[in-house]
Amino acid sequence: MATAHLLLRVVAKFRWTDIGKLLERIQEVGQRLIDAQPREMVVGNIIRRVLGMIRDEAKEDREDASDSAATSQIGSPTLMQFPFLSGGLSRVTLRHRPLLMTSHTSFAMLNGVPVQQSMFNLLSATPSPTSTPPGTSSAHDKPAVNAATLAQRMVSHSKDLKAEIISGIEEIIDELNQVDDQIAAYAQEHIHSNELILTHTSSRTVQKFLLKAADKRQFTVIIAESYPNDHEGTHIAVTGKVRQDNEGGGDDMSTEAFLKPLAAAGITVILMTDASIFAIMSRVNKVILATHAVIANGGLIAAAGARIIAKAAKVHRTPVIVVSGIYKLSPEYPFEFESLIEYGDPGNIIGYDDGSLVENLEVDNPVFDYVPPDLVDLYITNLGAHAPSYLYRIVADHYKPEDINFHKPELQF
Incomplete structure (x- = not known):
């Protein structure tokens, strides 16, 4: 935006x-x-x-x-539109040629019938001395175009x-x-009553999707907290409240910046740790994931932990649905997917007060995961539902080939 x-x-x-x-x-x-x-x-x-x-x-x-x-050229024909005249007829010939009397014209003049002019008669008519030769225009026809006018x-x-x-x-x-409202319009086609839905992180798109389905469906949602990067946002999505830590203490305050809590819409919400995902997957009917970006090959970049969820769903034959706007679909196809992974602050995992661990361990905290297309069953976008293999067509419809590598001059032809 x-x-x-x-x-x-x-x-x-x-x-x-x-x-x-x-x-x-x-x-x-x-x-x-x-x-x-x-x-x-x-x-x-x-x-x-x-x-x-x-x-x-x-x-x-x-x-x-x-x-x-x-259109303007059709309305004002010139001599150049009649190439057969340029070689055999000169302007002097057209100016001084007398009017030829044919049997048709002489009979029409004697009987008072209007003469039907032919192309040859029009060209052979004697112009007035003030007229201009065919193919030219006078100075008063249109003003001259100078540099200032242009x-x-x-x-x-x-x-x-x-x-x-x-x-x-x-x-x-x-x-x-x-985008979010258009995606939510497809919710009731894919979520049915009494289903158990597993989702991940606090995505506004997923939350609107679930809230729209809750208008006519009764179902249960399990939300993995996505520790340690997005667990605070996940708690806000479930409870609708955020804790503000100030010097005077931390009081719960309701915030209008977030959507209505899922529980207030009649949805049964269960918040669980990431370690319990595989154990509960056999009971799950659908997995709904949010995305940070979608690659042209059908894969996606999502919050850390999304790949584990998708793999567990594939083992248990649970369908994985990804909700994403078309604007997140990228035409780039990186061959080194590790370059897409961003790493965050390792202090979220191990605090600096754990001196012995900090000195002897190298801790990585990936913020995103790459989920390959074979782990995704369906994409729901603001243009409808699409299989991962169809995304290439959407890329071709929304981006010009000459603009794909605009930021890489060495790859432009």
Whole structure:
């Protein structure tokens, strides 16, 4: 969302008369954003969407201009549209050739019938001395186009195109605001009554999905706490309260920033530790996972612990459903998936007060996991449900091939 708003300001403030300059500016800003957060693949996705939208608007503008030019040429034909006249007939011949009398014209003149002019008669008609030769135009037909007039037209044209581009970016922002609600609209098709649902971390998308299904379904939700990175957010999603630790003490306070608790919607909620996932998986009917990013091959980057859950579900033949907006679907296909994993503060696992452990152990705290596509059964997006093998088609529909590697000049052709 912040990336789209930033690009909206860049387009509004940047002065340009050539669409290529605007594309270069967007690519420059996108390169700086990706360099700042190389593992935030959503940032690159939004930039590619904006670049593709600009190319589409420029293409439509060129087609409209060519159509209007073709229409104006049809309305005012010139001598160049009759190539057979350029070689055999000169302007002097056309000016001084007398009108030829044929049997048809002489009979029509004697009987008072209007003469039906042919193409040859039109060309052979003697023009007045003040007329201009065919194929030329007088100085009063249209004003001369000088540099100032041309520059004014270019500025006016760029302003019209800029307004269309700004409107396109605002449509992308509106789409981002409606993604969770659009995904939640498919909840009742995939969640049935008396089911046991296992989910992971405190995802707003998953929470809206479950709340929408709770309108007409009665089911139970098991939430793995996702320790040590997301367990606080998971507790908030279950209880609807957050503990604020201040110097004066920690009192529970309700917050309107989070959604209505699942329990208040009539859902039976069970909070469990990550170590109990495999033991409870045989009782689970569905696994619903949130995602940080989706790769073009059908895999996903999710919170740490998601891969263990997906593997346990595959062993027990439990379907795994991933809810994600289209904006998280990335066209990139990294061959080293370890490069996508981000590591957090190891102090969340072992505190610095454990001096002996800190000195003798090397502790890694991965924030994300890579889940391969063979562990996922279905993706539910704001465009509907899709199999992992179909995501390549969605990538082709939303991104231009020339924008996929915009941040890698060495890979551009």
